Amino acid sequence: MEMPGPAELTSTGAVPTAVALQDATVAFRLTGARVYTAVEKANLAVAPGEFVAIVGPTGCGKSTLLNVAAGLLAPAGGSVRIFDAPLSGLNRQAGYLFQADALFPWKTAIDNVAIALEVEGVPRREALGRAQGFLAQVGLGAFSHRYPHMLSGGQRKRVGLAQVLIRDPKILLMDEPFGPLDAQTRQIMGNLLLDLWSADRKAVLFVTHDLEEAISLADRVVIMSAGPGARIIGDWRVTLGRPRDITEVKLDKAFHDLHREIWDALKDEVMKGYAQSTTATTGT
Amino acid sequence: MSRVTLLSLQVLVAIVSLVLWQFFATVPIMGHTVLPPFFFSKPTDVIRQIVDWFVTGVIWKHLAITLWESILAFAIGSFLGVAIGFWFARKPLVAAVFDPYVKMANALPRVVLAPIFALWLGLGIWSKVALGVTLVFFIVFFNVYQGIKEVSTTVRDNARMIGMNEAQLMRHVYWPSALSWMFSSLHTSVGFAVVGAVVGEYLGSAAGLGYLIQQAEGVFDVAGVFAGMFVLSAFVILIDVFVSLVERRLLVWRPTNTAEVRG
Numbered sequence: 246m247e248m249p250g251p252a253e254l255t256s257t258g259a260v261p262t263a264v265a266l267q268d269a270t271v272a273f274r275l276t277g278a279r280v281y282t283a284v285e286k287a288n289l290a291v292a293p294g295e296f297v298a299i300v301g302p303t304g305c306g307k308s309t310l311l312n313v314a315a316g317l318l319a320p321a322g323g324s325v326r327i328f329d330a331p332l333s334g335l336n337r338q339a340g341y342l343f344q345a346d347a348l349f350p351w352k353t354a355i356d357n358v359a360i361a362l363e364v365e366g367v368p369r370r371e372a373l374g375r376a377q378g379f380l381a382q383v384g385l386g387a388f389s390h391r392y393p394h395m396l397s398g399g400q401r402k403r404v405g406l407a408q409v410l411i412r413d414p415k416i417l418l419m420d421e422p423f424g425p426l427d428a429q430t431r432q433i434m435g436n437l438l439l440d441l442w443s444a445d446r447k448a449v450l451f452v453t454h455d456l457e458e459a460i461s462l463a464d465r466v467v468i469m470s471a472g473p474g475a476r477i478i479g480d481w482r483v484t485l486g487r488p489r490d491i492t493e494v495k496l497d498k499a500f501h502d503l504h505r506e507i508w509d510a511l512k513d514e515v516m517k518g519y520a521q522s523t524t525a526t527t528g529t
Numbered sequence: 530m531s532r533v534t535l536l537s538l539q540v541l542v543a544i545v546s547l548v549l550w551q552f553f554a555t556v557p558i559m560g561h562t563v564l565p566p567f568f569f570s571k572p573t574d575v576i577r578q579i580v581d582w583f584v585t586g587v588i589w590k591h592l593a594i595t596l597w598e599s600i601l602a603f604a605i606g607s608f609l610g611v612a613i614g615f616w617f618a619r620k621p622l623v624a625a626v627f628d629p630y631v632k633m634a635n636a637l638p639r640v641v642l643a644p645i646f647a648l649w650l651g652l653g654i655w656s657k658v659a660l661g662v663t664l665v666f667f668i669v670f671f672n673v674y675q676g677i678k679e680v681s682t683t684v685r686d687n688a689r690m691i692g693m694n695e696a697q698l699m700r701h702v703y704w705p706s707a708l709s710w711m712f713s714s715l716h717t718s719v720g721f722a723v724v725g726a727v728v729g730e731y732l733g734s735a736a737g738l739g740y741l742i743q744q745a746e747g748v749f750d751v752a753g754v755f756a757g758m759f760v761l762s763a764f765v766i767l768i769d770v771f772v773s774l775v776e777r778r779l780l781v782w783r784p785t786n787t788a789e790v791r792g
Contacts, residue, residue, distance in 0.1 A: 317686055335689060347687035351705040351782045360701060361691045394784040412691070 261329060263338075263416050263448030264291040264314050268323035271309050283309045285474040286323065289467060293328075293415070294446035298459035300511065301469030302518025307452040308344070308420050310469075314450060315341050315418050328415070340414035342405055342422040348393045354380060355389035358407045365412075379407040383437065399430040403437070410441065417442075417449045423458070435462055435491040443488055456511065460503055461491040468511055471518035479510050547572045570752040578756035592764065594737040598654050598726035599768070602661025603719055607711070609662070610669025614707065617670075618677035635667045639725070643732045652733055661725025668718045669711055676710030677703050712779050715772050723765055738764065 271284040283306040291297045301307050312318040313325060316336040325332040327339075348357050358376035363369060380389050383403040385396075393401055402422060409417065423431040439462065442449060453459050459466045460483055468479035483503065485494055494500055553563040554571035566574070582588035617624040642663060646656040680702055688702050711718075730739025738761050745753025 315690060317689070337692065339690070341687065341690040343683050343687055345681070345683040347681075347683045349684065349688075349701065349705070351709065352701075353782075364692050364694075364697050364701075392782040394782070408691070 261293060262290045262326065263293045263295070263328060264289070264450060265326040265329075266290075266310070266313065266320075266323065267326070269310070269313055269320045269325060270322035271306065271313060271318060272321040282321075282474045283472055284313075284469075285476050287469075287475075287477050289477060291416075291448045291450055293448050296442065296446075296449040296451065296462060296464045297467060298451045298453060298463035298465070299467045299469060300453060300456050300459045300507075301475065302471045302511075302515040303454060303522055305469045305472045305475040305514070305518055307454075307469060311341075311418050311420050311450060311452050314416075315339055317341075336416070338414055339416040339418050340409035340412055342402075342409050342417070342419045344421040344424050346393070346401060348401060348404055348408070350393050353390050353392055354385060354396065354404045357393070357404055358411055361408050361412050375411060376407070379411045380404070382410075382441065383407045398426055399434060402426065402434055406438070406441070413445075415447060417447045417451075419449065419451045421453050422451075424453070431458070432492050438462070439487075439489060439491065456504060456507060457495060458491075460485075460500060460507070461489065461494050466503075466507060468507065468514070471514045471521060478514070479507070481507055566751075567749070568751060570755055574752040575755045575759065578752045579760060582756065582760070588741075588760065591737050591741050592760075594654065595723070595726050595730065595739070595764070598657045598661065598729070598737065599719070599722040601654070601658045602725050603665055603722040605658065606662040606665025606722065607669045607718065610666045611673050611707070611711065613666075614670045614673025615677065615703070618674050618703075618707075624674075631670075634663075639663050640728060640732075643729055646729070647733050652735060657726045657729030657734065657737070660729040661722045664721040664725045665718045668714050668721060672710040672714045673707040676707035679710075680706045709780060709783065712776055713783075715776055716769060719768060719772050720765065723768065727761065 266287050266289045268286045268288060269284065270282065270286055272280050272282045275281050287310060289297075289299075289310070299307050299310065309318065313320050314327075314336065316325075316332055316334055316339075327336055349360070352360065355373060355376050358379055359369070359372040362372035362375060367375075377386065377389055380386055380403075383406050385400060385403050385407070388396060388400060393404070396404065405422070423434045426434060435458065449463075451459070451462060456466075463483055466481045466483060467477055468481075469475050470478045481503065485497060485499055485503075550564065550569070551572045554566050554569055555562075564571075617627070639660060643656070643660055646659040650656040650659055685698070685702060688698055693701065726737065727739040727742075730737035731743045732739075734740045738757060742754055742757035742761070745751075745757060
């Protein structure tokens with residue numbers, strides 16, 4: 246599980262990185278002078294076109310790490326590099342698919358997608374045309390004039406995906422995007438994501454608490470320890486072939502072997518995380 | 530229950546009440562009238578008064594004045610509420626400094642301001658408009674303020690990740706959210722605009738529905754008071770229907786306003 250540090254990667258110049266976190270530490274100020282360290286010295290490198298899943302127990306700071314990569318949160322220590330340039334402010338190269346509903350409820354599906362282009366100055370007519378194309382790609386061509394509340398949870402995620410992809414970001418950040426969906430819809434969305442991703446491989450950082458989802462989607466699975474002071478404690482390469490069908494790949498023997506191996510490392514942390522979430526006062 | 534049945538039952542309630550009122554006001558029971566016409570008038574007199582107002586055309590002038598005052602109060606109150614609501618929501622320091630004063634002003638029963646406004650602005654329409662503005666302003670202000678504060682963090686983060694700058698955030702995120710809150714309180718704020726106008730007229734004026742009621746009361750013309758009340762109710766209901774129509778157009782994206790469609 247030894248992982249080369251991002252510094253080594255860039256210094257050799259052999260392997261460029263899309264996202265490189267080096268000793269990234271994230272801390273929040275609590276009431277008074279107390280400080281809660283969510284993530285401690287995390288090192289993570291994602292190569293261009295690589296699909297990396299982050300798995301960890303509840304409340305371990307997975308989403309926090311994603312927000313750091315997005316530039317929504319500044320790390321208290323360490324550095325963030327995006328395509329080998331230090332990140333300051335928002336990460337303009339990244340698209341972010343949120344866990345919670347992030348669509349604008351007062352805009353129709355097509356307006357929600359088109360706005361992502363309009364803010365860049367694309368004329369409205371052209372933006373609407375391209376948005377319709379992206380909605381068709383995610384299978385919602387016939388629903389473009391519905392408002393978000395008229396769509397199902399899965400359909401809203403599809404609109405969200407179109408909204409993110411239409412800007413053609415080099416990096417995709419996904420925070421348990423399919424978490425709120427039912428099991429069948431999750432599988433359908435997983436396959437849709439893999440289809441879209443395989444067309445033009447973007448670097449993906451996919452946060453989930455579902456190990457099966459992580460293995461079936463990703464090229465690499467990264468494991469985080471329970472917080473506070475969560476660290477990255479494991480890094481596995483997924484050698485399953487592509488293109489994958491995430492329903493069928495789960496029947497593969499290699500899938501099961503990898504699942505068992507990672508789960509052995511993960512389960513203690515899951516128990517720790519669970520114990521902490523059930524005790525009211527966490528000692529910090 | 531079908532619409533027709535419901536409507537006929539609703540009409541029935543009105544007819545029964547009017548018949549009972551007329552009966553107890555005119556037919557003595559065991560030697561004395563239950564509802565003496567001096568205090569309670571009777572439906573036939575009230576209807577005659579209303580018909581008289583409309584036939585002679587007296588009422589139109591008063592209705593027009595009250596409507597105009599309400600519209601002005603609503604427009605000015607809303608404009609100020611939106612402007613200051615936005616300002617406070619985007620500048621937390623300003624909001625914090627003015628917070629106790631806003632609370633104090635809002636806690637004050639607005640009726641006590643009527644004499645002051647009459648003194649400052651005279652007995653014309655502007656003292657009534659001012660009273661209405663003080664009522665409308667706070668409703669719109671609090672809703673706009675809340676509407677901006679309540680924009681979900683996820684939606685805001687998403688807007689920023691899409692690449693919106695501050696002006697675009699304002700236009701595509703804060704503005705629609707604030708407006709939706711303001712529109713959802715449209716019934717209340719329009720209602721208060723009318724209340725401000727009528728109360729102002731009642732306390733001192735030369736025209737308007739409130740004036741009409743106050744005049745009738747001054748000469749113990751109970752039929753006139755009731756007639757004024759009924760015309761006022763009908764007036765408010767008409768405005769409310771109009772507001773509902775506007776609301777349905779403006780808030781199409783709200784889940785409660787259209788049938789839920791799930792795919």
